[in-house]
Amino acid sequence: MGVLRLGRAARADVAEGDVPDPLGGLLRQAGRGDHEAFAQLYDELAPMVVGVVLRVVRDPSQSEEVAQEVFVELWRLAARYDGMKGSVASWAATMAHRRAIDRVRSEQSARNRVAREVSNLVPDHDDVVERVETTLDQARVRRALDMLSPLQREALELAYFGGHTYREVAVLLDVAEGTVKTRIRDGMIRLRDELGGAQ
Amino acid sequence: MSSNDIDIHHLGAAYALDALDERERMAFEAHYPSCEVCRADVLAFRATLSQVAAAQSILPSPTLKGRVMAEIAQTRQLSPLLPDRVTDLAERRRRRTMGGFLAAAAAVVLVISGALVLRGGDPPAYAEALAEVLGQPDARVLTLDAGDRRAAGDGGVVKVAWSSTGRMAVLVADGLPTAPDGAAYELWLIADGEPQPMNVLEAAADGELRVVLDIDDSPDSWGVTIEPADGSPAPTGEILFLGTV
Helix, strand or coil: CCCCECCHHHCHHHHCCCCCCCCHHHHHHHHCCCHHHHHHHHHHHHHHHHHHHHHHHCCHHHHHHHHHHHHHHHHHHHHHCCHHHCCHHHHHHHHHHHHHHHHHHHHHHHHCCHHHHHHCCCCCCCCCCCECECHHHHHHHHHHHHHCCHHHHHHHHHHHCCCCCHHHHHHHHCCCHHHHHHHHHHHHHHHHHHHCCCC | CCCCHHHHCCCHHHHHCCCCCHHHHHHHHHHHHHCHHHHHHHHHHHHHHHHHHHCCCECCCCCHHHHHHHHHCCCCCCCCCCHHHECCHHHHHHHHHCCHHHHHCCCEEEEECCEEEEECCCCCHHHHHHHHHHCCCCCEEEECECCHHHHHCCCCEEEEEEECCCCEEEEEEECCCCCCCCEEEEEEEEECCEEEEEEEECCCCCCCEEEEEECCCCCCEEEEEEEECCCCCCCCCCEEEEEEC
């Protein structure tokens, strides 16, 4: 399979300051019912949406369903997007992660976590799915994650990728809830300082 | 917020990570739109996380795009919010100085899949009620089950937060389809097997609804049915949403 490079447009940090969000125009057009604009938006966002959903949900076919829901939701709400509240990529990433979490949590309550415990035995999708080459982004994120203390990083990853609430993370790490809350907050502040995120 | 004034300002990171349980999520969503510090936190943390998300990018399956495009071709888009109903910060500050008059005027916070839009005055009336409910030791939050329509993705989401000792409930609904002409949604509190009519629910054209209710009994279940526009004393229509405590 060919290697797809994510353009500047799929980067999340472009909404900062005065730089116009390159996806803003496409989303506005999509909000007026323009299918072609939405198709372009899909091309820009799909690698990220599918990637983050799969990372959380793990099961490929369920991940596809969730990713599809995310795009239909983006379409429905396109006209309601407010640029003051973050870039289009940030909005889409928020929606994708929330939907993935909702899926995992409803699964969990339905199947009492058995499925997840099993899926945890499956190798990380790093090994089985071809990644989009986003060398720069990935290197920056990896570097930023490496700056965290091991405990901050563990707590953040269990929450964001593992789909656990901070209370569950506290149980998993066998530390007090307050400690996890602090670790998560300090870790996010550090990540923000490394990666940017100030608006 | 009343009960957790100190704590709640530290929940922005966990919220952005979707790492709050449902009760805290609701409380934080009622709080942060009117808190400048928390709003800035959430915005910045989400921007940061979107870079983490971008670093997970993979090639989507080649068939996904076709399915997405086919589904959106059959999906109605929501109308934009009108500018005079979207309140910016300066406007909200101005209104705040005008006192509680506007705040009382049916202020509504819409939470749309993580995007947040403020309407009306500040703070929203329902948010205070929600904070009061969630501050009670016996507070519960329940997402009502929409059955098959949830899978179809067009049934909307209805949540109820309540406290039996506080004798209060707050209903939060999003994406409710418009009721047919001459009909309305009605909410039922079911205690000891007896459905009590709570309210006829009139969702806005955009399907969002926030209602504060007084309750006398401790519910075993909550239900929403479709009824004649004036409501019914006992449920007659199809049960659209049901949640058992």
